[in-house]
Amino acid sequence: MGAETGDSPRRPTIYDLAQIAGTSPSAVSAVLNGTWKKRRISEKLARRISQIAEEQGYAVNLQASMLRRERSKVVGMIVPKYDNRYFGAIAERFETMARARGLFPVITCTRRDPELEFEAARELVSFQAECLISTGTTDPDRISDFCAAAGVRTINLDLPGTRAPSVVSDNFGGARDLTRLILERMRSEFGAADPLLFVGGRAADNNTSERLRGFLEAHREMGLACPPELRIVAGYAPGKTEAALERIALPERLGIFVNSTISLEGVVHWMKRGDRAAPRLLRFGCFDWDPFAALLPENVGMTEQDVDGMLDVVFGMIEAWPESPRRIEVPCILRPIPAPAAPAQAQPG
């Protein structure tokens, strides 16, 4: 990009508008930012200035405006991905809610790269963000420390950081309810009362351990023992999940608790490969939401994190600053999927 297109005139400023209107830059500024009634500028002048601004295609220079104002109204967010139902929904909802409150949302996507995350935090501070929400970041505390030093508030979303208030899903309760649902469906459809297989996630990951706790709790309620070999917690990646499933011997009928749609891709690939002994009577539930995954015939239910609910809490914290509680839990939404009403679709003959 060249610096200028050469023949394109400089973008008009309030000085240009003032000259055209035969008034002062102060008056133009007041009219254009809505403080003109307070300054008792005549409605006639206000109207004329607005008209001229419109004609000249005027747009305020936010860099200048923010530099001068005491508040930037910029709120920053760091997400690991957009290309993901959950984080996509978070980013979208955050933007909508911020705008509704007259704030300027600036979102950055850092693909779980710790260095990029830190650079993004620095950039958002440089943009004069008033607060920074981080979600899915690998090192939230480093970001919080940096921001604190710069006087920028941070909130961790769906992350249990220790250096900032956090808003998290009730992973325990959500997992317990999903586990109950799967157990129930195994019983009603197959008459089974066996412990489930837990698949996906990382042991060090707080969300995974909370979900595992809920999973075990539901088994305990039913008086079911839960052998450790039925827990595959070897990462979220589909390939790892698939490989781990291949290595273990599984019963004829099986219920699976899948810890994310990422892991679910691995589970389904494994199911689809018919070249080995897989359980004949299979059902699963998944802690995550995806509309197409909801259509898989073995799926009995999905647990959706309450994005709207969590962001309501986040904006509540922003507004009630600095009296934010350290941590708030938001319940998840269980979406049961009814058993198919009819026999299977046609298969290749």
Place this chain on the structure above:
Amino acid sequence: MGAETGDSPRRPTIYDLAQIAGTSPSAVSAVLNGTWKKRRISEKLARRISQIAEEQGYAVNLQASMLRRERSKVVGMIVPKYDNRYFGAIAERFETMARARGLFPVITCTRRDPELEFEAARELVSFQAECLISTGTTDPDRISDFCAAAGVRTINLDLPGTRAPSVVSDNFGGARDLTRLILERMRSEFGAADPLLFVGGRAADNNTSERLRGFLEAHREMGLACPPELRIVAGYAPGKTEAALERIALPERLGIFVNSTISLEGVVHWMKRGDRAAPRLLRFGCFDWDPFAALLPENVGMTEQDVDGMLDVVFGMIEAWPESPRRIEVPCILRPIPAPAAPAQAQPG
């Protein structure tokens, strides 16, 4: 948010750093923005200044910096959604590529709301964006006109706007290839040689009409007539698609060309409801990509738009400005899905 936390000290400026270092603000500025070698500042001083900046948690004020510089390096993008595989991938890739070029990407999500789109364009101009990429917007020409008046360049991505250069998928070729694939699979799996059903999209939508053209072309090649009643172009919404499918009589065996994953949701809901006469031998292909949709057993292939390829072209245009061609087409990527290797999974008994 209160204006200040009261006890938090003002964020340090180059004046503060200069005072601590016992030098001038000019020197600090030069060191911090990398122009110090040109100014022949001693390496010793440069090192000391950097050190102090680090200690003080200094972060440049981009508002001030951008205001003073001739270039903002901000590149804006308007997308309709983040919560969508395609647009999520576009946003994510755009951000990565812009950063790699030392630019500041600012993305706004406008949920197909024409007023919001226009407000977003105005806001990006106010942020001094040097160019604006719009994709999936309802009124790209209005945005282009406004930006042109403000001296901001626009590029339409996957949109055939008339007022700005555009980068679009080869919808014709992509649809022709996908249609060929479905026809081929209907023949090899079921021995069928019937015309396909086209489902989804809007007739007024350029992408839909191009895809329909490719669909018809593939039929023509095969010597197949293509009766108009086998084209359901009543919008993308899943509900509309499902309702339209219910209203028509369909043959025992059927191949379907589905015009987006949005419409595909409707098709699959219709397939899953077993309470009416649906085709027994069903296959479909879909012009869009989704990993779970790819797992549906009737799916023979999906056409992915080449997001990386399109954005390469977009950044090429940005850099080669103002010699941009009016319109560039980028081929799509066909992803065939092999027929299942084994018999169907267990169904409820």
Place this chain on the structure above:
DNA sequence: CTGAAAGCGCTTACAG
């Protein structure tokens, strides 16, 4: 009812 003036935090010729 309105304008002149200071200043937000930087960058960059310009003058040593």
Place this chain on the structure above:
DNA sequence: CTGAAAGCGCTTACAG
């Protein structure tokens, strides 16, 4: 090798 000074486009007390 380095600093003083002007100015980017606004906003906002302040003084009429």
